Amino acid sequence: MLELIVMSTLNGVLYGMLLFLMASGLTVIFSMLGVLNFAHASFYMLGAFFGFQISRWFGFWPALLIAPLLAGALGAAVERFGLRRVHKNGHVAELLFTFGLAFAIEEVVQIIWGKSPVDFRVPSVLDFPAFTIFSTNYPAYKMFMLLVSIVIFAALLITLKKTRIGLIVQAALTHPHMVGHLGHNVGRIFMLVFGVGTALAAVAGVIAGPALVTQANMAGLLGPILFVVVVVGGLGSLPGAFAASLLIGLVQTFAVSMNGSLSGAFGPLSPDYAATWLADIWNVTIAQIAPIMPYLLLVLILIFRPMGLLGTRDT
Amino acid sequence: MTDTTSSVAPPYPTAAEKLKFYGLWVGAAVVLLLLPKLFSSGGSLTTFSLIGISIIFSLSYNILLGQTGMLSFGHAVYYGLGGFLVIHAINIIGANKLPIPLPLVPLIGGLTGLLFAVLLGWVSTQRSGTAFAMISLGVAELVASSALILRTFFGGEAGISANRTKVFRLFDWSFGPQIQIYYLVAAWTLIAVIAMYALTRTPLGRMCNAVRDNPERVQFVGYDPHVVRYLAFCFSGFFAGIAGALAAINFEIANSAYLGAVQSGTVLFATYIGGVGFFIGPIVGAIFVTILSLGLSDLTQVWQLYFGLIFIAVVLFAPGGITGLLMMHRPLLKAGTFGRVLPSYLIAFVPTLAMLIGLILATEIIVYYAVHSGDASHIKAFGVPFDAANRYVWAMAAILLVGGYWVARKTWTFVGHAWDDATSVAREKGIAA
Numbered sequence: 221m222l223e224l225i226v227m228s229t230l231n232g233v234l235y236g237m238l239l240f241l242m243a244s245g246l247t248v249i250f251s252m253l254g255v256l257n258f259a260h261a262s263f264y265m266l267g268a269f270f271g272f273q274i275s276r277w278f279g280f281w282p283a284l285l286i287a288p289l290l291a292g293a294l295g296a297a298v299e300r301f302g303l304r305r306v307h308k309n310g311h312v313a314e315l316l317f318t319f320g321l322a323f324a325i326e327e328v329v330q331i332i333w334g335k336s337p338v339d340f341r342v343p344s345v346l347d348f349p350a351f352t353i354f355s356t357n358y359p360a361y362k363m364f365m366l367l368v369s370i371v372i373f374a375a376l377l378i379t380l381k382k383t384r385i386g387l388i389v390q391a392a393l394t395h396p397h398m399v400g401h402l403g404h405n406v407g408r409i410f411m412l413v414f415g416v417g418t419a420l421a422a423v424a425g426v427i428a429g430p431a432l433v434t435q436a437n438m439a440g441l442l443g444p445i446l447f448v449v450v451v452v453g454g455l456g457s458l459p460g461a462f463a464a465s466l467l468i469g470l471v472q473t474f475a476v477s478m479n480g481s482l483s484g485a486f487g488p489l490s491p492d493y494a495a496t497w498l499a500d501i502w503n504v505t506i507a508q509i510a511p512i513m514p515y516l517l518l519v520l521i522l523i524f525r526p527m528g529l530l531g532t533r534d535t
Numbered sequence: 536m537t538d539t540t541s542s543v544a545p546p547y548p549t550a551a552e553k554l555k556f557y558g559l560w561v562g563a564a565v566v567l568l569l570l571p572k573l574f575s576s577g578g579s580l581t582t583f584s585l586i587g588i589s590i591i592f593s594l595s596y597n598i599l600l601g602q603t604g605m606l607s608f609g610h611a612v613y614y615g616l617g618g619f620l621v622i623h624a625i626n627i628i629g630a631n632k633l634p635i636p637l638p639l640v641p642l643i644g645g646l647t648g649l650l651f652a653v654l655l656g657w658v659s660t661q662r663s664g665t666a667f668a669m670i671s672l673g674v675a676e677l678v679a680s681s682a683l684i685l686r687t688f689f690g691g692e693a694g695i696s697a698n699r700t701k702v703f704r705l706f707d708w709s710f711g712p713q714i715q716i717y718y719l720v721a722a723w724t725l726i727a728v729i730a731m732y733a734l735t736r737t738p739l740g741r742m743c744n745a746v747r748d749n750p751e752r753v754q755f756v757g758y759d760p761h762v763v764r765y766l767a768f769c770f771s772g773f774f775a776g777i778a779g780a781l782a783a784i785n786f787e788i789a790n791s792a793y794l795g796a797v798q799s800g801t802v803l804f805a806t807y808i809g810g811v812g813f814f815i816g817p818i819v820g821a822i823f824v825t826i827l828s829l830g831l832s833d834l835t836q837v838w839q840l841y842f843g844l845i846f847i848a849v850v851l852f853a854p855g856g857i858t859g860l861l862m863m864h865r866p867l868l869k870a871g872t873f874g875r876v877l878p879s880y881l882i883a884f885v886p887t888l889a890m891l892i893g894l895i896l897a898t899e900i901i902v903y904y905a906v907h908s909g910d911a912s913h914i915k916a917f918g919v920p921f922d923a924a925n926r927y928v929w930a931m932a933a934i935l936l937v938g939g940y941w942v943a944r945k946t947w948t949f950v951g952h953a954w955d956d957a958t959s960v961a962r963e964k965g966i967a968a
Contacts, residue, residue, distance in 0.1 A: 256665050302851065309854040312606050315668060316807060317850045319608075323800065324843035331837055332905045440796065444676045447669045455666065500685045508684060515677035522658055522670060 223354035228474045234362055236469025237369035241424040242442075243449045243461040244376060245417025251456040252392045252413055254311060255303065258318035260421055261443035262325040266291045267422025268429035268438065269333055272340040280343035288422040295418025299411045322439065330436040337435040365427045372423060380458075389413065448514040452521050454531020463529055468514050475510035560729065567721040571714055580713045581785075586825045587717075587724040588781045593806045593817035594731050595774030600803075601811035602735060603767040604747030605660070606668045609675025610775055610802055615794030616651050616678070617644030617776030618783035619689060622697045625784075629701035636705035641723055641780040648776020652769045660764040663750065679794045694790025697783075710784075720781050727774055732814060734770060743767045801828075804842070808849050810856025819857050837902050841895075870961035879946070879953040886942035893935025896921075900932060 246260045270287035271280075278286075298321065306313045341347075342361045349357035380386035388409060392399045400406040432438070449468055453460030482502045521528065548556070570583055592614055599605040621644040628635050659670050682689040689695070700711045708715055734740050742763045745753050750760040783789045792798065801824070809820015827845075831838035853860050867873040921928055 250665075256669065302847075305851055306854075309850075311665060312600075312604075313850055313854050315606060315665065316803075317847065319800075319803070320843055320847040320850055324840060324847060327837065327840040327843055331840065331902055334906075444672055448673055451666065451669045451673070500687050504684055512677055512680040512684075515673045515680070518670070518673040519658060519677065522661065526661055526666075 223356070224477055226353060227356065227358075228477050229470070230358070231362075232470035232473035233466065234366050234369075234469070235473055236466035237366060237373065238424050238428055239446065239449055239469055240462055240465035241369055241372060242421045242446055243453070243465050244373075244458060245420040246446060246450055247453070247456060247458055247461045248389060248413055249417045250450065252389070253299075253303070253314075253410055255314040255318065256447070256450070256455075257414075257417075258315060258443070259298070259322040259325060260318075260418070261439040261446055262322045263291050263295055263418040264421040264425040264428075264442060265329060265436075265439035266294065266325065267425025268340065268434045269329055269338070269425075270422065271426035271429050272333075272338050272434055275340070275343075284423075284426050287426045288419040291422030291425075292415040292419030296411050296415030298418075299414035303414070304407070304410075322443070326436060326439060333436065335436055337433045340429045340434040342430040361431060365431060368423070368427050372420065376420075385409075385412075445514050448518045452514075452518055452528055454528025457528065457530045460528055460530030467529075468517065471513050471517065472510050475506050475513050478506040481505045560725075563728075564725055567725060570721075571717055577713055580717045582825070582829060584713070584717050584720045584781075584785050585829075586822050587720040588778050588785065589802075589805060589821035589825045590724055590818050591727045591774055591781070592778035592802050593809065593821040594728060594814075595771045595778060596802045596806045597811055597814075597817040598731065598734070598743070598767055598771040598774070600806055601816065602740065602747065603743040603764055605663055605764060605768070606803075607671040607799070608668055608796070608803070609671040609673075609678075609799050610771070611794055611796075611798035612655070612675050612678045613648035613652055613772040613775040614779035614782070614798060614802075615682075615789070615791075617648040617779030618789040618793045619682075619695070620644060620647040620776075621780040621783045622695050622787075622789045623688075625697040625699055625702055626695075629698065635702070637699060637702045637708075637710050637784065638705070638719055638722070640702070640784065641777045644780020644783070645773045645777040648779065649769055649773040651776075652772025656765050656768040656772065660768050661761060663746075663760070663764060675794070675796065675799055679791065679796070682791050682794055689791060690789075692791065694788050694792075696788040699784055699787055716785055720785065723777060723781055727777055728818070731774060735814060739763070739766060804846050808846060808856055810858035810860075810862075812855050813858045813862060816856050816858040823857065835899070836906070837898065840898070866961045867957050870957075870964045872957040872960045875957040875960075876950070876953045879950045883943065883946035883950050886939045886946055888939075889935045890939030890943050893932050893937075893939050896928070896932035897936055900929065 242260060242264055246257060249260075250256050267287050270290050271283040274283035274286050302317060302321070303314060306317045342359075348360050351358055378386075380390055388399060388404055392409070399409075445468065449464045450461060452468070453462070453464030481504055571580060574580075574583075592610075596607070596610050599607050599610070621640055624640060624643045625637075627633070628640075655674055659667065659674060662670070683691065700709050702710070710716060710719065742753065742758055745756075745758075746760045746763045746767075753760050753763070779793060782793070805820040805824040806817045807820070808824060809818065810816030828838070828842065831841060835841065849856060855863070864873060864876075867876065
């Protein structure tokens with residue numbers, strides 16, 4: 221039992237930090253531009269595939285640097301030449317633009333790298349067990365992932381709290397129009413923030429690629445969970461996104477490792493009902509419903525706290 | 536400036552206007568009746584049936600997006616649940632020999648859609664805008680994932696099937712042949728289109744538009760925007776359920792793809808490409824997208840990429856969709872100044888076409904190198920054979936793309952000038968642009 225708790229906590233925090241790497245960019249972009257970037261998870265996927273390709277040519281470490289830069293540049297270009305054009309048509313058009321973009325990116329990735337998973341391996345330097353707890357080896361690569369996400373988290377925190385650009389970004393979180401009125405080049409800040417946000421998602425992609433599966437549907441799988449994080453945390457709230465990332469990371473990881481079901485708790489269902497849909501509900505384990513946990517959480521939050529955990533803005 | 540408010544009721548329609556209005560619907564019914572006589576092959580009947588289903592689904596989606604301003608990413612939930620319930624209903628009717636004929640079965644799908652919209656809608660419609668979009672996405676994922684868990688009801692990955700010919704027969708219609716299914720779909724399409732058009736004319740339909748445009752003012756007038764959004768959501772769910780039911784009857788199977796994100800995305804594409812600003816927009820979009828998805832897949836392997844690019848192009852350059860583009864010209868036609876824009880269109884058409892051909896050529900060459908670089912390099916795309924390894928073809932693609940783009944930019948500014956000119960003349964003649 222203790223083993224389960226320790227392992228799940230470790231994995232859950234790791235997953236949560238990865239989610240936050242992406243959700244932070246998404247939240248800041250949403251707060252400043254007012255648009256929820258549907259293609260954010262696609263940049264995570266692009267990061268993973270760029271990382272895979274570059275690590276084949278030059279090795280993993282250059283990939284960790286170059287892939288996010290590439291994806292970030294692409295993101296900045298998307299903001300400059302795409303989003304800025306549709307901005308005058310309203311938020312729905314912006315959201316639809318990123319939706320179409322996500323669709324197109326998935327198609328392009330499928331054309332170039334195929335539909336099946338690519339062989340993105342953990343670099344050999346990190347391919348050893350870091351430590352052994354309860355007779356289970358914990359891989360060093362996962363510790364590396366955790367380290368990278370914590371370093372980036374700290375860097376983000378310092379940038380936001382201690383630098384001038386962070387000051388502007390923070391101001392734009394709550395008073396986007398005022399920042400523009402104060403004479404900052406809002407267009408360039410937007411482009412920069414979009415570029416950095418997508419680059420952060422790409423970092424998550426590069427480090428998650430070898431540990432998870434690098435495949436053309438990874439954006440489609442993760443994207444909705446990312447939006448759940450942002451809505452549960454409260455649209456536009458960075459601390460909320462952090463709390464929600466960890467919460468969803470932990471909830472999902474714990475749920476996956478639990479095998480309890482209603483039949484386990486209350487005994488097997490009477491055979492009269494064995495062929496009905498009741499049996500499905502009775503026999504389903506918590507591990508099986510782990511994928512829908514985030515969405516259940518979303519619906520509950522919306523019923524009881526529509527603003528999100530730490531949100532203040534209405535839409 | 537004209538008055539924005541009016542205290543008098545609009546004039547009662549004249550006999551000619553009434554004739555035109557009802558003539559339009561009668562004409563649509565006649566066209567639906569005669570279509571199978573003109574195109575009687577099995578393939579075209581299937582295509583027409585799919586288009587009809589898509590029209591109902593897209594129009595139901597437009598109740599949300601176009602009429603009430605709610606962007607939903609999970610509309611397929613109500614479509615899919617309607618389909619599943621109908622398959623179960625057909626099985627139950629067949630097994631118990633209930634006296635319910637197949638033409639009435641889509642109503643079961645509609646009521647299912649309505650029921651789930653009533654259940655899920657109250658929470659979903661509490662907020663509009665981006666939050667609503669995200670909630671709809673979350674609810675859609677929730678339902679789609681639950682469908683895979685509740686295996687006895689939804690049949691897991693394989694789905695469930697039914698035999699539509701086993702249902703109680705009225706007038707000895709077996710509904711085995713596709714032609715009978717076509718007429719079933721056509722009749723329901725006509726009914727649903729008329730019903731949804733009538734809905735836009737009711738006070739509720741008008742309040743939906745008001746909620747879309749200015750929810751705050753709606754509150755001042757004394758309505759609750761949440762309730763209006765909720766009612767629109769319920770109607771939308773009802774018609775989506777009918778569309779799903781017809782799809783299930785057409786294919787005699789319902790599986791988890793009916794509920795999935797792809798289905799929700801397709802209806803969004805169809806509605807938006809057609810144009811959300813006009814009632815007829817989603818109909819145009821449904822026809823266009825269905826034919827495009829059936830036709831493009833024969834012409835090129837990467838049709839979905841082109842599909843996505845078309846969508847992005849529409850969002851970027853024609854936010855009103857196809858109908859929006861066409862309707863823009865109505866004031867010009869009325870004022871008789873359309874002739875001024877036409878030459879500039881013809882001039883701009885040539886380099887734009889060259890640019891598009893260059894883009895397609897470049898894409899197909901890249902696809903060739905990415906997907907089948909080992910095969911013979913003579914490939915065929917859009918029915919045109921060419922050699923993907925030939926350097927001259929590469930050069931041609933590059934010249935068409937870059938040169939076409941460069942010239943097209945110049946000609947489109949020319950179009951812009953001609954357009955401004957024509958609209959200002961139209962405005963002088965007193966026809967609002």
